Amino acid sequence: MAWDFETDAEFQKELDWVDQFVRNEVEPLDHILGSPYDIRNPRNQKLVRPLQAEVRKHKLWACHLGPELGGPGYGQLKLALMNEIIGRSSWAPTVFGCAAPDTGNAEILALYGTAEQKARFLQPLLDGELCSTFAMTEPQAGADPKEFVCKAWQEGDEWVIDGEKWYASNARLSAFHIVMAVTNPENPPHQRLSMFVVPTDVPGINILRNVAGMNDLPDSGTHGYVRYDHVRVPLDAMLGGPGEGWRIAQTTLTSERSSIAGGMGVTPAALIAFAQRFGTGDPVVRQALMDVHIRFELLRFLRYRSQTALSQGRAPGPESSVMKLAFARYMQALTSTAISVQGAWGLLGGADVADDGMWLRRFLHSPSLRIAGGSDQVQANIMGERALGLPPEPRSDKDVPFRELARGPR
Numbered sequence: 536m537a538w539d540f541e542t543d544a545e546f547q548k549e550l551d552w553v554d555q556f557v558r559n560e561v562e563p564l565d566h567i568l569g570s571p572y573d574i575r576n577p578r579n580q581k582l583v584r585p586l587q588a589e590v591r592k593h594k595l596w597a598c599h600l601g602p603e604l605g606g607p608g609y610g611q612l613k614l615a616l617m618n619e620i621i622g623r624s625s626w627a628p629t630v631f632g633c634a635a636p637d638t639g640n641a642e643i644l645a646l647y648g649t650a651e652q653k654a655r656f657l658q659p660l661l662d663g664e665l666c667s668t669f670a671m672t673e674p675q676a677g678a679d680p681k682e683f684v685c686k687a688w689q690e691g692d693e694w695v696i697d698g699e700k701w702y703a704s705n706a707r708l709s710a711f712h713i714v715m716a717v718t719n720p721e722n723p724p725h726q727r728l729s730m731f732v733v734p735t736d737v738p739g740i741n742i743l744r745n746v747a748g749m750n751d752l753p754d755s756g757t758h759g760y761v762r763y764d765h766v767r768v769p770l771d772a773m774l775g776g777p778g779e780g781w782r783i784a785q786t787t788l789t790s791e792r793s794s795i796a797g798g799m800g801v802t803p804a805a806l807i808a809f810a811q812r813f814g815t816g817d818p819v820v821r822q823a824l825m826d827v828h829i830r831f832e833l834l835r836f837l838r839y840r841s842q843t844a845l846s847q848g849r850a851p852g853p854e855s856s857v858m859k860l861a862f863a864r865y866m867q868a869l870t871s872t873a874i875s876v877q878g879a880w881g882l883l884g885g886a887d888v889a890d891d892g893m894w895l896r897r898f899l900h901s902p903s904l905r906i907a908g909g910s911d912q913v914q915a916n917i918m919g920e921r922a923l924g925l926p927p928e929p930r931s932d933k934d935v936p937f938r939e940l941a942r943g944p945r
């Protein structure tokens with residue numbers, strides 16, 4: 536039985552390099568460049584390509600992937616340690632080849648794509664030449680598969696996809712979408728859906744608008760409200776088998792959660808901001824710093840536990856749910872404190888966003904952490920099922936009345 540809380544010395548050296556590199560070369564990009572998903576923009580390429588080359592030289596590119604796909608295959612725990620540093624910067628995931636949802640989409644293509652799809656979509660994605668979209672959530676349904684209506688049916692040697700998706704992040708910038716559509720309506724809800732790879736240049740993909748989240752800059756909405764109007768793709772565009780879409784989607788949550796929770800890595804910067812504002816002599820300030828530090832260390836422990844479970848090949852279970860829930864609440868509290876201790880400076884936004892003003896964006900982003908990647912209550916339900924000994928996934932198809940109450944009429 537091994538209980539080892541140390542990182543091996545060799546990997547620690549890599550982490551030290553990542554720390555310096557992100558601080559000196561990558562974090563400044565967050566203040567001068569726009570969306571990290573706008574990777575085909577020549578200005579972004581000029582600045583970002585040399586940094587990506589440096590990361591490859593250190594064999595730290597696409598660490599979520601195994602060697603057969605061009606990554607070092609470090610596994611979920613080392614990935615979590617790296618993400619704690621990478622999560623400090625919005626550009627770092629792109630510089631290190633591990634930005635969500637591209638990470639999950641790459642895993643899906645690697646496992647279920649044909650040789651031709653791998654050459655056309657996966658390779659350029661791994662090479663950082665393009666970005667992709669994962670289109671599952673629907674405007675009238677949210678992420679509830681029982682209510683999905685976007686459908687696909689076979690006509691001759693093609694699939695025809697018809698329906699709407701919402702919150703399809705980066706749809707305006709991406710080269711292909713992975714779309715979930717109902718193909719087997721006769722099945723139970725979690726087995727009705729199939730997954731398709733759809734290049735964005737086929738006729739019938741209409742972005743109705745780009746929805747802006749609270750933390751998006753004005754006029755720079757990043758979440759596509761997309762209408763697929765009888766979009767035609769070949770039969771082999773289906774990834775996996777008919778009715779397997781939901782199951783496949785769950786498998787990609789592993790590396791995505793790791794990258795999302797890496798956001799906790801902003802904590803040391805927050806502590807410095809607190810200390811700079813108030814100094815460290817005051818006992819009240821010391822207490823505040825200590826409280827943040829303790830919560831940070833506890834969260835780290837939860838993360839390592841959940842990532843260890845994943846690296847041992849276990850499906851995301853209660854460890855992952857505890858971590859996700861604790862992380863989302865922590866970030867909301869941390870960013871709120873970081874702003875308030877900085878007074879008016881902490882509230883700077885819009886054109887005035889300067890170094891410290893980044894906290895306002897992080898604060899505005901923090902409520903979405905309680906929703907994206909599985910909402911708080913969904914995590915709480917998973918934990919509760921295990922604690923109460925109720926049957927785990929797959930869920931029953933029974934309607935949950937309080938969910939309808941939470942949702943309200945549509």
Ligand SMILES: Cc1cc2nc3c(=O)[nH]c(=O)nc-3n(C[C@H](O)[C@H](O)[C@H](O)COP(=O)(O)OP(=O)(O)OC[C@H]3O[C@@H](n4cnc5c(N)ncnc54)[C@H](O)[C@@H]3O)c2cc1C
Binds near residue numbers: 636670677910938
């Ligand atoms: C920043 C961001 C980016 C996103 N990007 C993408 C993307 O690229 N592609 C994509 O397809 N989707 C994307 N989404 C959508 C995301 O996957 C969903 O919003 C998320 O899974 C939650 O689903 P929902 O919005 O339907 O909320 P719901 O799950 O309906 O949650 C609404 C409320 O109901 C509660 N609730 C939910 N289920 C239960 C239950 N069983 N019991 C009790 N209470 C419950 C929740 O806690 C919450 O309070 C994104 C969302 C955000 C915020």
